[in-house]
Amino acid sequence: MRPAKEQMAALLDGVVEVIKEDELEEKLERSVRENSPLRIKQGFDPSAPDLHLGHAIGLRLLRRFQDLGHTVIVVIGDYTGMIGDPSERSKTRPRLSHDEVMEHAKTYQDQLFKIVDPVRTEVVFNGAWFSAMSFADVMDLAGRYTVARILERDDFTKRFSERLPISIHELFYPLMQGYDSVAIKSDVELGATEQKFNCLVGRELQKAYGIEQQVVMLLPVLEGTDGVRRMSKSTGNYIGISEAPREIYGKTMSIPDDMILRYFELAIWTPAAELREIKRELERPETNPRDLKRRLARALVALYHGEDSAAGAEEEFDRIFAQGGLPDEIPEPAIVLRGQVDLEHVWVVAVAVAAGLAKSNGEARRLIAQGGLRVDGVPVESVDEEISLGRPVLIQAGKRRFARILPGNVSLEERP
Numbered sequence: 001m002r003p004a005k006e007q008m009a010a011l012l013d014g015v016v017e018v019i020k021e022d023e024l025e026e027k028l029e030r031s032v033r034e035n036s037p038l039r040i041k042q043g044f045d046p047s048a049p050d051l052h053l054g055h056a057i058g059l060r061l062l063r064r065f066q067d068l069g070h071t072v073i074v075v076i077g078d079y080t081g082m083i084g085d086p087s088e089r090s091k092t093r094p095r096l097s098h099d100e101v102m103e104h105a106k107t108y109q110d111q112l113f114k115i116v117d118p119v120r121t122e123v124v125f126n127g128a129w130f131s132a133m134s135f136a137d138v139m140d141l142a143g144r145y146t147v148a149r150i151l152e153r154d155d156f157t158k159r160f161s162e163r164l165p166i167s168i169h170e171l172f173y174p175l176m177q178g179y180d181s182v183a184i185k186s187d188v189e190l191g192a193t194e195q196k197f198n199c200l201v202g203r204e205l206q207k208a209y210g211i212e213q214q215v216v217m218l219l220p221v222l223e224g225t226d227g228v229r230r231m232s233k234s235t236g237n238y239i240g241i242s243e244a245p246r247e248i249y250g251k252t253m254s255i256p257d258d259m260i261l262r263y264f265e266l267a268i269w270t271p272a273a274e275l276r277e278i279k280r281e282l283e284r285p286e287t288n289p290r291d292l293k294r295r296l297a298r299a300l301v302a303l304y305h306g307e308d309s310a311a312g313a314e315e316e317f318d319r320i321f322a323q324g325g326l327p328d329e330i331p332e333p334a335i336v337l338r339g340q341v342d343l344e345h346v347w348v349v350a351v352a353v354a355a356g357l358a359k360s361n362g363e364a365r366r367l368i369a370q371g372g373l374r375v376d377g378v379p380v381e382s383v384d385e386e387i388s389l390g391r392p393v394l395i396q397a398g399k400r401r402f403a404r405i406l407p408g409n410v411s412l413e414e415r416p
Contacts, residue, residue, distance in 0.1 A: 182202075
């Protein structure tokens with residue numbers, strides 16, 4: 001292992017806060033002295049199928065720890081995921097079933113291993129210990145923390161003062177995340193700055209259970225593709241690390257210009273000297289931000305899919321947007337239309353939803369109102385418009401989503 005001070009220099013780059021820095025150095029010194037790797041924890045709740053660029057910030061720091069000889073423990077929250085983290089929430093999240101959470105978790109390991117080394121990673125599900133708890137065990141856990149401390153959270157305090165509902169199961173979320181640290185005996189926990197309270201609960205519970213307290217390392221939060229709200233699966237403003245190259249490239253090209261430098265810094269972890277040069281380029285009046293955005297988009301696709309895929313995504317983007325062409329591969333979904341009489345007079349809103357180009361009739365109507373739904377290249381002008389599916393039809397939603405509807409792939413069903 002490298003000396004502790006060298007490890008500290010490598011690990012603190014890009015970290016917002018460490019609680020406590022002297023404890024981290026002491027742990028590293030003991031680790032070097034005893035040739036014993038530290039146990040580094042980060043948790044992920046599978047509330048949706050995709051890990052995104054915001055998650056990747058912590059995953060890359062996990063990889064740094066691995067490269068320095070330490071052991072990474074990824075906790076997949078199959079039980080915490082059923083509640084959902086209440087951090088920065090103004091209302092209770094809808095609860096998910098365990099089956100829904102496990103369905104989302106199916107591809108998590110493949111996504112994690114795009115960044116962390118599988119050989120030096122332990123993947124555990126927190127259901128392994130929570131499902132084994134008796135109600136007496138739950139009461140024992142609850143007895144080690146106070147309601148007053150839980151209500152110190154800004155989001156709970158705000159909801160309490162505004163007389164907004166707070167469900168009892170939400171109060172358990174920080175206890176459950178904290179108990180994960182007890183169960184795996186973590187030395188260090190990584191989390192975004194919004195996770196500070198939950199991570200500190202882990203420190204307190206470890207102390208209560210007689211375990212050496214973990215160090216907490218807090219990382220910056222990446223804004224989503226709208227440039228305003230944090231990147232989030234629940235708000236849909238995210239770029240998934242396992243998305244298709246064309247999606248990563250296209251979504252990156254859609255970010256606001258004032259997010260370019262931040263994405264270079266956090267989504268790719270660009271070296272400081274290169275960041276300074278990018279900043280200078282952005283400040284030059286002759287610089288077109290689009291050129292730097294193309295460079296960013298290509299780098300992101302290359303990071304998760306390789307250089308060949310990056311070149312292909314860029315070529316396809318140019319063909320579609322600069323030259324008005326079509327993507328190489330267009331989905332041809334099998335769709336079921338309910339309540340439609342025949343293929344010659346089909347409500348275009350129903351087609352868009354059935355083809356997966358809109359999540360609901362309301363979203364399809366909004367697309368039409370914004371001029372964002374096209375049939376064979378022609379904008380749909382009315383939400384009442386009907387189209388014929390007796391021949392192949394190309395439908396486009398927004399700038400990047402296409403579907404080719406073939407007559408043989410369409411089924412009509414009467415409404416029950």
